[in-house]
Amino acid sequence: MKSLTKSLAVAAIMGTSMLSSAAYAAEKIGLVNVQAVFQSLPQTQAVEGTIREEFKDALQDVARMEKDIKYYLEKQQRDEATMSDAEKKELQTKLVALRDEYTSKAKPLQEDIQRRQGEERNKILGLIKQAIDSYAAKENFDLILNANAVAYVKNQSVDISGQITDQVSKIK
Template sequence: MIVLLNLGFTITSTSQAADKIAIVDISSIFQQLPQRETVAKKLEDEFKKRATELQSMERDLKIKMQQLQLNGSNMEPDARISLEKSLIAQRDNLSTKAHAFEQDNRRRQTEERDKILNCIQEAVRIVATKKNYDIVINANAIAYANNAKDITNDVLKQVK
């Protein structure tokens, strides 16, 4: 009898706990946010000048390398060596600037993505508090949830 009573309490507490757990699809919310497009445009504008400069440097380097290939055999040895050294320095400079550009671009994208994710996280907290959920799990982190309370649409409304 005591075993059945304990089993009854366990089942009751498990079902009550399930009522206080919700899931949310954060990646879906992230993809649907209009702020994401605004941020992408902002970053594009922020890095446009540097990207254009790098493209110009790359075109210039390619042209000079083609000229060296075409005219190199007709050049004086000293002039050819000087041009080759200049091209190597120019290529190294381009490589350095391209690497810095990539790092800066990646850093800024991460910063902006983190800002959006923080807004989503705050919206999850607000919705969970309003609806009295104790636990909210990212839908992408679970393999299966039967009858789970999905608060994705509520969070999306809160974020927008």
């Protein structure tokens, strides 16, 4: 009796696993390398240029301060032996003031640039997501995975990154 129960249990498990394997084989699965799609889009390069232009004046101001600080540090090292105490103190005060101004401008500027880059990145990722959803519905995919999350793929023809890149590239 026990052996009959075990045999039925084993048969049920094997039958279920064969049915689930058949069900999985019928699913249409695709892969998208979202990072590669993002990097290859013309919108990504356009956004970089837009952000650079948006913060151009502030970046030039910070770069000027960096040059001034470097100049005064070099001057301090070069002329320290011939400077009077008053000149040394004046130069040190100027350096401290420049460093403080640089710090007060550079960090908020960097945060603003990162915030804007994040906003634009999220917009582009939204476009990519819409394109994936649209393509998956049109081509009857059951599952689309990020290619970076997949360790092995036997059939490379399931990679639809090129089609997604083409679709998103057409969006203005």
